[in-house]
Amino acid sequence: MSPRSVIPGRQRWDVKLVLGRPRTAEALAAALCRVPGITAAQANPVTGGVLVRHDVRMPAVDIGRIVRRAVAQIAEGPARTGRPPSNRPAAEPAVRPDRGHVVRPVLAVGGGVAAGVALIRGSALSRQLVAVGGVAAATAAVLRKAWHRTVDATREAVGPGAERHPLLEIVGPHRKRLYRASALSVACQVSEMALGTFLGWTGLVLIKGEAAPLVSLGLTTASAQLWGLAGLVAAACAAVAGLSYASNLQWRRLGQDIEHDWRSRTYRHVQHLELGQMEGERTTRVAGTLTEDVGQLGAFFAGPANDVLQLGTSLALLVPAFLLLAPQIAWIAFLPIPVIAWLSLHHQDKVAADYAAAGERRARLRSQVINSLEAGATVKSFCTEDYEAERVDGLSEAAQESSRQTDRSTIRHAETVRACTTASMAGTLLIGGRSVLNGTLRFEVFSPLIGLPQMLLIRMSRLGGIVDQYQRTLAAHDRVQRLRALPVEADGTGGPLDIGEVHGEIVLDGVTFAYPGRPPALEDLSLTIPAGSTTALVGATGSGKTTIAKLLMRFQDAEFGNVLLDGQDVRDLRRHDLRRAVGFVSQDPFLFDGSIADNIRYGSFGASDEAVARAATMAEAHTFITTLRDGYDTLIGERGAALSGGQRQRIALARAILKDSPVVILDEATSAVDNETEAAIQRALRSFAADRTMVVIAHRLSTVRHADRIYVMDKGGVVAEQGTHDELLDRHGLYASLWQLQAGELAA
Numbered sequence: 001m002s003p004r005s006v007i008p009g010r011q012r013w014d015v016k017l018v019l020g021r022p023r024t025a026e027a028l029a030a031a032l033c034r035v036p037g038i039t040a041a042q043a044n045p046v047t048g049g050v051l052v053r054h055d056v057r058m059p060a061v062d063i064g065r066i067v068r069r070a071v072a073q074i075a076e077g078p079a080r081t082g083r084p085p086s087n088r089p090a091a092e093p094a095v096r097p098d099r100g101h102v103v104r105p106v107l108a109v110g111g112g113v114a115a116g117v118a119l120i121r122g123s124a125l126s127r128q129l130v131a132v133g134g135v136a137a138a139t140a141a142v143l144r145k146a147w148h149r150t151v152d153a154t155r156e157a158v159g160p161g162a163e164r165h166p167l168l169e170i171v172g173p174h175r176k177r178l179y180r181a182s183a184l185s186v187a188c189q190v191s192e193m194a195l196g197t198f199l200g201w202t203g204l205v206l207i208k209g210e211a212a213p214l215v216s217l218g219l220t221t222a223s224a225q226l227w228g229l230a231g232l233v234a235a236a237c238a239a240v241a242g243l244s245y246a247s248n249l250q251w252r253r254l255g256q257d258i259e260h261d262w263r264s265r266t267y268r269h270v271q272h273l274e275l276g277q278m279e280g281e282r283t284t285r286v287a288g289t290l291t292e293d294v295g296q297l298g299a300f301f302a303g304p305a306n307d308v309l310q311l312g313t314s315l316a317l318l319v320p321a322f323l324l325l326a327p328q329i330a331w332i333a334f335l336p337i338p339v340i341a342w343l344s345l346h347h348q349d350k351v352a353a354d355y356a357a358a359g360e361r362r363a364r365l366r367s368q369v370i371n372s373l374e375a376g377a378t379v380k381s382f383c384t385e386d387y388e389a390e391r392v393d394g395l396s397e398a399a400q401e402s403s404r405q406t407d408r409s410t411i412r413h414a415e416t417v418r419a420c421t422t423a424s425m426a427g428t429l430l431i432g433g434r435s436v437l438n439g440t441l442r443f444e445v446f447s448p449l450i451g452l453p454q455m456l457l458i459r460m461s462r463l464g465g466i467v468d469q470y471q472r473t474l475a476a477h478d479r480v481q482r483l484r485a486l487p488v489e490a491d492g493t494g495g496p497l498d499i500g501e502v503h504g505e506i507v508l509d510g511v512t513f514a515y516p517g518r519p520p521a522l523e524d525l526s527l528t529i530p531a532g533s534t535t536a537l538v539g540a541t542g543s544g545k546t547t548i549a550k551l552l553m554r555f556q557d558a559e560f561g562n563v564l565l566d567g568q569d570v571r572d573l574r575r576h577d578l579r580r581a582v583g584f585v586s587q588d589p590f591l592f593d594g595s596i597a598d599n600i601r602y603g604s605f606g607a608s609d610e611a612v613a614r615a616a617t618m619a620e621a622h623t624f625i626t627t628l629r630d631g632y633d634t635l636i637g638e639r640g641a642a643l644s645g646g647q648r649q650r651i652a653l654a655r656a657i658l659k660d661s662p663v664v665i666l667d668e669a670t671s672a673v674d675n676e677t678e679a680a681i682q683r684a685l686r687s688f689a690a691d692r693t694m695v696v697i698a699h700r701l702s703t704v705r706h707a708d709r710i711y712v713m714d715k716g717g718v719v720a721e722q723g724t725h726d727e728l729l730d731r732h733g734l735y736a737s738l739w740q741l742q743a744g745e746l747a748a
Contacts, residue, residue, distance in 0.1 A: 001071055003064065004049065004360055008516030009056040011063055012049060014357065017075055019048040024074060031070045038066070044478055051482065056516035138338035166477050167305075170258060170297050177254045178301075184247035185306055189313040191243055195236035196452050202229045204447045212444050247306065255302025263294045266480055272488040275555045285363050289483050293476035300473040304466045307459070314456045321452075325445050329432040333453040336420040343416055344467040354409070355475045358402035365395040410468050428453055489554075489575055494568065497577035502662040503531040503566050504693030506552060511561035513547060513717075521547045522717030524561070529709075531566070534694040536704030538738070539713030539720070545697045546587075547717070549665045552695075553582055565663070583661035587668035589652030591640030596625055597632040599640070600654045607658055618684045619654035620677055621647070646673040653681070657688060664689075667697045678703065701725075701739050710735065 004012040018025040025043035032041035032052060040053040054063050171178055201211040205225050219225045267290055315337075322330035372379060372388045379388055432450060435441035506529040514520040522544045529535040537545040550556045551563050554570055563570045570578055591599050600612050612632065616622040624647060628634045640648045653669055666685075670678045682703065685694070698704050705725040712728065712735045714720040720734050728735035 001068065006060050006064075008060070009054060011052045011054070011060065011067070013052070013067055014048055015043065015050045015071055016048055017071055018043045018045050018050065021045050028070060028074050031074065032067065035066055035070075038063075049478070059517075139341055142338055142341045166474055167300075170262070170473070170477060171254075171301070172258070172261065174254060174257050174261070177250060177257060181247055181250035181254055181306070182309055184243055184250055185309045186313050188240060188243035188247050189310045190317065191236055191239040192455070193314065193317050193452060195233065195240060196455060198229055198232045198236055200447050200449070200452075202226070202233070204444060205229065207447070208443070251306045252302045255298035255300070257298075258301055259295055259298030262297055262480065263290055266290060266294060266484055269484050269486075269488065273486050274489050275550075285367070286483065288363055288366060289479050293479050296472055296476035297480070300469050304469040307462055307466055311456070311459050314459060318452055318456055322449065326432070326435075326441055326449055328435045328441050329428055329446075332427040332431050333424065335427075336424045339420055340417050343413060343420075354402065354406045355471055358399065358406055359475060359479070361395070361399040361402050365392070365399050368392055368395055413467075414465070424453070491575055492571060492573045492578075494572040494574070497568075497573050497581060499577070499581050499662065502581045504663045505529065505531040505564075505566050506663070506693065506695070507562075507564040507567075508548065508551075509562045509564065511551065511558045511563060513544075513551065513556065513558050520717060522551075522558075525717050525719065526561075527711055527719055527722075529693060529695060531693055532691055533708040534689050534696065534706075536696045536698060536707035536710040537713060538698055538701060538704060538710060538735070540715060541699075543713035543715055544717030545713055546667055549584065549667055549695065549697060552663075552665065553584055554578060581661055581663055583656040583659045583664040585649075585652050585656045585664075585666050585669040587671060589649055591636060591643070591648055591651060593636070593638045595630075595633050595635055596628075596651060599636065599651055600632075600658055602655055604655075604658045604660075611658060612654075615654040615658035616651075618657050618688055619650045620673075620680045620684065621650035621654050624650075646677065649673060650677075650681070663693045663695070665695045665697070668699065669696075670703055671698070671700060675702075682706070701735075701742055712738075 001013055001015045001017070004014050006012075015028070018028060022045045025045040028050065029041045029043045032038050032050075037055045037058045038052060039055065040051075042051045043049075050067065052063060052067060201214065204211045205214075205222055209222050210220075211225055211229075214225045214228060217228070219228045270286060270290070319330075319334065322333060368391060372392065379385060428450070432441065432446050436443050436446050508525055508527050511522050511525045512520055513522045521542075525544070525548075537548060539545060547556070551558055552565070552570065554575055557571060565573070565578070565581070592602065597609070597612055600615060601607050604611075609632070613622060616625055616632075625632055625634070634642075636642045640651070643651070649669060649671070650673065653666075656664060656666075670681055673681065678700075686706070696704050696707060704710055707725070710721075710723060710725060710728060711719050712721040712733075714734065721728055721731065723731070729739060
């Protein structure tokens, strides 16, 4: 076992012990959940992944020891009892009834048909028919076991209520299109089999001068039969072409619908995740899930699902045909089927962990590449281009080795399947030919049938690729479900908040808050920000100033105490109503790839051009915007890369001004502008702050000298001093020391 990712409150592990063992996975998850401090645990037997959620105050090292101890105890369990490990309880029957919409394998029915034919035809063919029944029973057992194992694995991954197979979960509401595509595929395969039969009859006419089935249709001469077969072949070709086009189109549309539906629902879920959950996840991992993994869900139904259905249709047609017309060669024709099925499913179980590891390594590589590109200036300034290239080389080699390992296993499986199909074709020709020569099988029957198993076995040779895509789809489904299992923001239980009636009084009453794994950022903090006033929060880095803003916006919730807006606890308010009432400009504002006007209008999409220009003027941005060639229509690139830091901050400030909220929080909103621009913005904000609650967080004290009240924060999130600028200077305390330091008086 090895850790996959470790962040405060959540760890992921790769545990080979649970691979392919749903009962072992269930026992491990249950054992972990019984440990105090662990809030939830999931073990997935498909990927071998174990997810542990725990109290953020528990050290990560302790959680690692707990996981290792639990795995060791589960592994030692069977040895203590003297019995081999088993994934089935003693009371559980060896064969469980089908659940949901499980499709019974066609070959299971074939075994019953074989037994019936044996009774009808006597004992001459009993051995061959018994062999066919054995082939059918073996195939049915392999497929049935695989189906139920996958359902059990899904239940472990997404909870005890999951009774459906992952593929049925993926299809979701698109059943009607699935049924249409399936019907067209079945019809296409029937037409293709009919075409093969007509071609076999054509060869029979050319060799023997007639085809007996056509005589009953009134075509008695060879010429008439050839003309009739030409018409049937042409009709079958047209049917195959038309149905193939229609079915492929339906399957591709189904794949696109599934991809769009899952991406939309998953992205909507991500947008409502708690901010702490998003900060604990790699952005590249989430993006990869929303693009590559969701795309894989649709890609399986756009291609491999169609191949599986056509393969099943071929079996449904060929098994009864061979049992009724040529039982002597049925067993050798279908002998590779259970072998290929077992090899494919065994391959699936074997490479599950490899696919999970490969996906993790690709995610790390993608994350490193993106981080290195975004930190281009830092990399160049420290002359670490070669170092970054070596880091990417190392991660790329690790990802390449994972891909090589899965490729070797996949190619080895595909070649084994090819050898089985080739041997079956040779055996069918040999045994069938001997039966024709000794008179036990008529040539008129053997000739049309001989080519049909070849079509089936050629399609069977694709089973390795189908299983490969199937495994990728299950792994992608698991990652998407894990993302969708992250908790969303809890909304307040109170009624709607009328923004027009918000006065803006803010009270923090005995508030304590700590980030995971850190000392308290705020400890028993109490302060009051009067409505309609400008209040400043200053102090050293890490004194909790920005944390107060996050609590007010409900990006975080206080562990103890209350944060009140106009006397109402913000946890009782609806999040959207609260955030509409509070404007926020962060120290590092985010600008979207688009025009300047679009970024200022973001969140106030109905604002007029005149309102946008007024907000930009108040934020001292209008002047530099008008000097650009395209003005407000200028495209600024990703994260506003085409603008300077000060320009980006002024556009973000204009966006907050346009929002026109009764409460505005400025977190170092003027830190990236020059002194002259800062003075102009301060003058503009004085008029904007009229009848509005302004909370200004700043390190530069000149920004807040005109505030109505200044709170000086000290380490540990406590208020060291409070008062106006002049009052704090007269006290000669912490604020006065900071002022003198910034003024250069204490430089010596």
